[in-house]
Amino acid sequence: MISDKMVSLVKNSSTIRAMFEEGKKLADIYGEENVYDFSIGNPSVEPPIEVKEAILDIITNESPNLVHGYMNNSGYEDVRAVIAKHINTVQGTAFTSENIVMTVGAAGGLNVIFKALLNQGDEVITFTPYFGEYRFYVSNYDGILVEVSPNKEDFQPNLSEFKEKITAKTKAVIVNTPNNPTGVVYSEETICELAKILEDKQKEFGTSIYLISDEPYRELVYDGIEVPYLTKYYKNTVVGYSYSKSLSLPGERIGYLVLPSEMDDFENVSAATNVANRILGYVNAPSLMQRVIARCVDAKVDVEIYNRNREVLYNNLTAFGYRCIKPQGAFYLFVEALGGDDIAFSNAAKKHNILIVPGSSFGCPGYCRISYCVDYSKVTGALEGFEKLAKEYQ
Ligand code: PLP
Secondary structure (H helix, E strand, O other), X not given: OXXXXXXXXXXXXXXXXXXXXXXXXXXXXXXXXXXXXXXXXXXOOOOOHHHHHHHHHHHHHOOHHHHHOOOOOOOOHHHHHHHHHHHHHHHOXXXXXXXXXXXXXXXXXXXXXXXXXXXXXXXXXXXXXXXXXXXXXXXXXXXXXXXXXXXXXXXXXXXXXXXXXXXXXXXXXXXXXXXXXXXXXXXXXXXXXXXXXXXXXXHHHOXXXXXXXXXXOOOOEOOOOOXXXXXXXXXXXXEEEEHHHHOOOHHHOOEEEEOOOOOOOHHHHHHHHHHHHHHOOOOOOOHHHHHHHHHHOOOOOOHHHHHHHHHHHHHHHHHHOOXXXXXXXXXXXXXXXXXXXXXXXHHHHHOOOEEOEEHHHHOOOOEEEEEOOOOHHHHHHHHHHHHHHHHHOO
């Protein structure tokens, strides 16, 4: 028998993953070319050529012991130094290898920091809509995820409700910008206000509240928009970064945490993340990928490919009568569910072989997420179905 906790987790397992499997079944029936799967955030753009060249060169020319061996649980010192230097160059910060912990993607990083920080019953606040996996990552360490309701005008965080939800039990706040599922980038004004609220509440309760910035989409932005670097606004910030999307390497499981030296209890938090990486069973982030990243910190995927999908989808869907905010980053469009019921609407879309994810999965019913990290032909091919679907609701 499996554990009681796992029984309910398995039962409520990811809708997105279920959709992905369903897409494969539909493809078997109707042919892959006739199914438009916008369910999962699996990058369609190839990794930059530098990644392939680095892999080949490293496995050919570097010492196998170095490439495939164990190392410090926080990762190779030289790799962490290269990443720190890269962040400093781009952001004007002053990090060293001591501030970087290599992780098994963003998911690994979030689990490590929650393991390091949370006591049973500690609260972690997040803003709806949010990446649904946060529920599991927080509950893994017996924390409680507290949701702040959405600000549906522009999907910037609802700060007045946020202020009210902070308590003496609030240990962390998790934000994700550019956002999955809305594609919204939180503005500098929002970040300044959020930081001010946290400073005030820390004083009020005499606590440390850590701001966790989950940012796998930092590099995927459009129209030259700037994404504020949160450590510059609030000292108790932990950045969780991943190369899953920025270098199209989701299966390789590589990312890092940034722990600024100025944060409260830095030495202990740093030591705890090192131990958490080990005892959660990750042991360390994949060694070959760490070495690859050290050579590819400046590499970029071609964001223009996603931008073309974004423009075509946004322009056509709004012309068909769908309502959504034009995404500023990531590769998701969050549309209002026609008829108001997101589950009914995503089922109606399925009849046109279009797979989209109900907003309920992101704590925001009444909307659906369209993941446009797909081939351009899938975007153009789905337009007819989207138009017919809209007409069914007129
Ligand atoms: N956080 C957000 C907001 C995501 O969208 C994802 C993946 O889609 C993750 C974290 C997990 O990323 P990784 O593959 O790096 O674990």
